Each structure stands twice: as C-alpha cells, then as structure tokens.
Amino acid sequence: MSGQIFVAGLGIVSAIGNNLHSNFQSLCEEKAGIGEMQWLSSIHREELPVGEVKCSNGELAKATGLSSKLPRTTLLSSIAAREALLDAGWKNNQTLRTGFISANTVGGMDKTENFFKLFSKNIKSGRLADVVHHECGAVTELVADFLGIRDFVSTVSTACSSSANAIFTGARMIRAGVLDYALVGGADALTRFTLNGFNTLMILDKELCRPFDEDRHGLNLGEGAAYLLLASENGLKQLGKRPYACVSGYANANDAFHQTASSPEGTGSFLAMKGALENAGIQPSDIDYINLHGTGTQNNDIAEGTAIRILFDPAFPKMSSTKSFTGHTLGASGAVEAVYSILAIHHGIIFPNLRLITPIKEFPFQPVTVCLKNQIVRHVLSNSFGFGGNCSSLIFSAT
Amino acid sequence: MKIYIRSTGNISPQHSLDKDAFFLSRIKTSGNFFKSLEPDYDKFVDSKMIRRMSRIVKMGVAAALTCLRNAGIENPSAILTATAYGCLEDSSVFLRRMIEFEENMLSPTAFIQSTHNTVGAQIALLLKCHNYNNTIVHRAFSFENALTESILLLRDGMNPVLVGAIDEITDDRHEILSRFGLYRKPEKTTGNIAGEGAVFFLLDKEPGNNPQVVLTDLQTLYKPEDTGEVQKAILAFLQKNDVDIEQIGLVLSSHTGNEKMDKSDNIVLKSIFQGKPNFPFKSLCGDYPTASGFAVWLAVIIIKEQRTPTWMTELKLPVKNIFIHHNNANTHHSFFLISAV
Numbered sequence: 001m002s003g004q005i006f007v008a009g010l011g012i013v014s015a016i017g018n019n020l021h022s023n024f025q026s027l028c029e030e031k032a033g034i035g036e037m038q039w040l041s042s043i044h045r046e047e048l049p050v051g052e053v054k055c056s057n058g059e060l061a062k063a064t065g066l067s068s069k070l071p072r073t074t075l076l077s078s079i080a081a082r083e084a085l086l087d088a089g090w091k092n093n094q095t096l097r098t099g100f101i102s103a104n105t106v107g108g109m110d111k112t113e114n115f116f117k118l119f120s121k122n123i124k125s126g127r128l129a130d131v132v133h134h135e136c137g138a139v140t141e142l143v144a145d146f147l148g149i150r151d152f153v154s155t156v157s158t159a160c161s162s163s164a165n166a167i168f169t170g171a172r173m174i175r176a177g178v179l180d181y182a183l184v185g186g187a188d189a190l191t192r193f194t195l196n197g198f199n200t201l202m203i204l205d206k207e208l209c210r211p212f213d214e215d216r217h218g219l220n221l222g223e224g225a226a227y228l229l230l231a232s233e234n235g236l237k238q239l240g241k242r243p244y245a246c247v248s249g250y251a252n253a254n255d256a257f258h259q260t261a262s263s264p265e266g267t268g269s270f271l272a273m274k275g276a277l278e279n280a281g282i283q284p285s286d287i288d289y290i291n292l293h294g295t296g297t298q299n300n301d302i303a304e305g306t307a308i309r310i311l312f313d314p315a316f317p318k319m320s321s322t323k324s325f326t327g328h329t330l331g332a333s334g335a336v337e338a339v340y341s342i343l344a345i346h347h348g349i350i351f352p353n354l355r356l357i358t359p360i361k362e363f364p365f366q367p368v369t370v371c372l373k374n375q376i377v378r379h380v381l382s383n384s385f386g387f388g389g390n391c392s393s394l395i396f397s398a399t
Numbered sequence: 400m401k402i403y404i405r406s407t408g409n410i411s412p413q414h415s416l417d418k419d420a421f422f423l424s425r426i427k428t429s430g431n432f433f434k435s436l437e438p439d440y441d442k443f444v445d446s447k448m449i450r451r452m453s454r455i456v457k458m459g460v461a462a463a464l465t466c467l468r469n470a471g472i473e474n475p476s477a478i479l480t481a482t483a484y485g486c487l488e489d490s491s492v493f494l495r496r497m498i499e500f501e502e503n504m505l506s507p508t509a510f511i512q513s514t515h516n517t518v519g520a521q522i523a524l525l526l527k528c529h530n531y532n533n534t535i536v537h538r539a540f541s542f543e544n545a546l547t548e549s550i551l552l553l554r555d556g557m558n559p560v561l562v563g564a565i566d567e568i569t570d571d572r573h574e575i576l577s578r579f580g581l582y583r584k585p586e587k588t589t590g591n592i593a594g595e596g597a598v599f600f601l602l603d604k605e606p607g608n609n610p611q612v613v614l615t616d617l618q619t620l621y622k623p624e625d626t627g628e629v630q631k632a633i634l635a636f637l638q639k640n641d642v643d644i645e646q647i648g649l650v651l652s653s654h655t656g657n658e659k660m661d662k663s664d665n666i667v668l669k670s671i672f673q674g675k676p677n678f679p680f681k682s683l684c685g686d687y688p689t690a691s692g693f694a695v696w697l698a699v700i701i702i703k704e705q706r707t708p709t710w711m712t713e714l715k716l717p718v719k720n721i722f723i724h725h726n727n728a729n730t731h732h733s734f735f736l737i738s739a740v
Binding site: 116123128145 | 511
C-alpha cells in the first residue's frame, strides 16, 4: 500500500495578492488583478492587459533580502517558496530528505533581453551578469540555495503545464519513499519575450479575458509563483500540522496533435483527466469542483470543454477558470491553481469564473459565476494543458 | 528491480550512429568546440517535416527514433527529455528580431519552437504517442533527474521508458560562454572544449530478448563543500551497490583539460580509483551540462560489445562494471554505475 501525500504548507504570489491570505481574500471578493502593465516595459502597454504582481523588483528583493538584480522569476519564486515552508513550519532536518522541484518557462529571460539589446549589435558587449542566470535551472538553484535545500533539486519545463508536472514529480517521489518533503510548484515572471511570442500567435485578448464565454477573444498573460509543501505521513508527523488536503491523483498525457494547438476533441485533456481519476481511484461523479485550464482562447476552451463533456456527461461538477483573476501565469499556473483548488477544499468555497456572460453554446454545462460559500468540496480536479501537447491533471482531496 | 538498457540512439561529435566506425576511429577537434556529426535526416523523418524542424529538434528526434528502432519498439510508455539550455537557436532568433524590430512584425515560428519541451513534444507528435511526456531542464542534473524519474515510472508500471538528453551549440551560446572564460583560447592546448549531442535510451524492467546492460544506480551531489565530500559520497555509493573497486573495469571521468577544474577529479581518481583504467569522456563529446548522457552511452556500448575502442588503452575484458563520475564546474556531481547483466 503506497502512502498518502499530504499538503502541509502553501505559498503564493500573484496578480491578486502577495501572499496566501490576500489571494484568498481577492478570490472571495471577486477582485481580479489584470490591467494595464506598470512594471513590464513594452510597446504593447496600452493595448494588452496583463496580470502583474503589484511590486517592483526592488520591493520583491527587499522582502527576501536577495539582490534586486536577479531575474524577476527568482524573486517571485523565493517569496512564495519561503511562505510555503513557513506555513508548514518546516525546518531543515538532517534525517528527513527534502526536495525542491520547481517549474518555470522563462528562466532569466528578462535579464537576457537586456543583455541582447547590446549583444545583438556587438557580440563583445552586454553585461555578462545579465545572462549568468539565463537557464531555467539557474532560477531554481538560486531559490534552493536561498532556502537551504540540497537533497534533491530539479526544474521542470513543459510550457503551460510545467508546475503541474513539478507537483506530481514531487508527489511520486514521496509516494516512492525517496523524499519525506517535496516543495513543489513553479514561477514565471512576465517578459517581453513571452508577451510578444503569444502576441504573434494572435491569442491575446485586448480586453480582460473571458474564459468559457461564447464571445471570448483570447487570454491575458499573468505572472506569479506558487508552492505546496508536500509531506509523507512521517514528514507530516514531524511538523505536527493538520494538512490542508492530500494529493490523491495525477496523470500526464500528450495530445500529439500540434505543437501549439489542442486537438478539437481534446484527446490529451481527456486522457489526463481520465488518468488522474483512475490514479485516485475515484469516479467522475466524485469530483466536486474542476479548476479549469480555461485560458480564454477559442481553441483551448473548446478542446477542454469537449473532453469534460465526454468524460462527465451527464452530471457535471461545478467549475471555473481562475485565470479570469490572475491571467495565465504560464509555468506558474499549475501551481497557482493547485493552491486555489486546495483553498476550495479547505474553506468549502467555489471561486467564480469572472466576466462570463454567454456560456459556450455547444456545452450542456457552464462555469460558476459567483463565489459559492458553505460548499462541501471533497475532491477537486485541476487541469493544466500546454504547448507541445503536454496535458496534466491533478486531483486534490480532503483528508 | 533491474533497469535494463535495451537500446540507445546517439548523435554526437563521434561516429556514434555506426558502432564499428566508432570503435575504429576517434574524431578530434582542433578548435575549441565539438559539433555533432549529423546524419541524413531524410532517413528518419519525412523531408517536409524535417524542413520545419530546428537543428536541436532534428538531432533529438533522430536520436530518439534510432533508439526505438534498435529496440523494435513503436511507442514507449513514457518520453522523458532532458536539456539544460533548451532550444537556444530559436530563442536567439526570436529575441534578436524582437529587439531589432522593436516588438513589431514578428512571426511566431521561432517562438513556438523555443519552448524547452519542443523536442519531447515533436517526438510524441511523430510517434502519435499520447503517453506520459515530461521535460527536465535542470542544468547539469537535467539528464540525471530525468533518469531518476524514469526509474520511478518503471516502478509504477510504465514500461518501457524512452529517456534522453539534448543540448546544442549555437553561435550565441559559444560566444557568450567563451566570454565567461569557459573554453580553450585559440593559442592554448589546454582548456575546455564546448560540446553538444542528442542521446536516447530505452529503459525497461523486462530483460527483453537479448539483455546485456543494466543501469545499476545513479546519484547526484549538489554543491559539495569540498572534494572530501565527493570522495565520501562515491565510496558510500559503491558500498550501497555492493561493488568493490576491484569489480570496476573502467572509470569514465569528467576531465576537461582545464587544470583548475580538473583538480578535484584528479584527487578522486588517485584516492579511490588508483591503478584503474580511466578515460575522460568529454574528450569525445566536449563539455556541456548534459554530457553525462554521452558518458552513459559510452559505458553501455563498451559493456555490450565487450571490446576496447582502438583509440583507448586496452581494457581487461570482460568489463563488468563501469563507473562514471560526471562533474560540472565542481557544483554538480553525479555518479553512475553501468553493469553487465
């Protein structure tokens, strides 16, 4: 019998708050964090709304004592990761093994952009200090060193499903008895590189995004970081803490259809959700809430919705896309939404899908549009689908 | 549980797609970088698709398909891809255009291909493989962590697992890392040589028809305090696997030709593996964070073939165990034990 995987601590920074409590409050008060960019510098400032974390790099650095010259992804990651450890009361322990498995997609790209401004004109110019942390793995290691975690350190990068995969890599290691604690999640800062990349794909909404609306026009990019401290039974005992929830199921599948687009029937999404249910040993009817991937693009919402229709018909659980609050935080989104899913279980609250006016006609279900309190939420399914067909679903359950 | 290495596919600066040529002759470089010998990709993938792929994707896909063909497997249960730098060429192209055209008139192609999971995704797409797919991007532990995950997947019943490591040299990478002082200066004969490669392995918990090689164990050591901690970790690793120094037929070490960087590796060799045959694997593939993939391939092929490459000091056959010490910049150490069945 494999052991349970407990969620003992949570940490998050996003467009709707700099810590767990403020994120929870914004969700309950239906306050989105998307708007005109203030910290990112781009010619698209007035045209493309984004979900920024409401702090300068200097302010983020001050909160941790790290240098403000580090990549913004590192600064975001360090704040949320430390909060999750403090929340759990984790202490570096010689006898129990702790891993740090973090996801990101941009690494130190914000600094590399500065470097390339000069380097692209003259290869002998550009400050080397601006590219030294370019790699995704470098961002993770800066934070691992900051936290003092050495036993196992790794970085996952599968586009928009990155941190969901980081979460279940850690879960698998705990289940296998390789680690006692796994600090898992991900971070991504907004950069010109990703903003312009998504803009070339013509999937960015010029207004605030409207996931699962018939009249949706694309996604808004966001940024943030979120982490879960997972613990084995023994690890949890040492903390003496009541867990928020447990990780009960996970699955990863590939759509194998197109590098960026989802198959219209949502094959990858369907297989990921079905696999996670099987892994958890529960039925579709056991799911009380789905935290949708719900980016707000034509393609994603149709594919994801179609997969849900096939899998859950005729009884559909409550569902919402919290990207309507935070924007799409890319490599962080799986973890950001895992935190929201766990809060839903912990507080018995279903968070709404903002700005939904006309539900998609093809679907016999529609997302929740107001915050529902006093709910019984035992099992939550959280979806994360990405470029390259990488689809992952996680299930969190009440303990 | 034994982890069998059923097949390999390797595109490297050596003749690694042709084992007889590899055993016979070794390619050297006169410069300070080592590029892969690339095959005719039309033999692997439809030429229309090939034209749309970037160089790193072509190398990765061809290595992966070679590995699957060698095992006679169409679809693995999982595809794990490791890359430290990701798709650098496309990242550079998009970045340069974005700066040059001041965020205007950009095309999506380079951006689409710049994400780190492109190689793993393209393999899945070609195979129409809906199974587990993950990409690990953790510097000089990328390949190691992908292998660790592969072992856990095998234990969880996913069988077989395709796992590989890919990194490419680009003009920008070489220029930037050269400015960090990483590579041999033109007038010098010592110092690191940059490298690249794409290598895949098919791991299986079933022996298959002709089992020859197993991955006995691997372990990583992050930022050790000093060489003493490295020595202690190696001895503990060997002891845990119940292997005497006597049973090790070859040590593959990470010597790069950079005296300062090689110091710790020299101490390890002298103190633990005194008198053992040793070969510096980076002299074949160059220095890059996922070079340990090449080292594992070298160990596998020597054990499988049970012969000494003509350009290597004669080994005492049969070689039962090969120990690999991968050291990247003295911050990332990993140890591998590859053994005959």
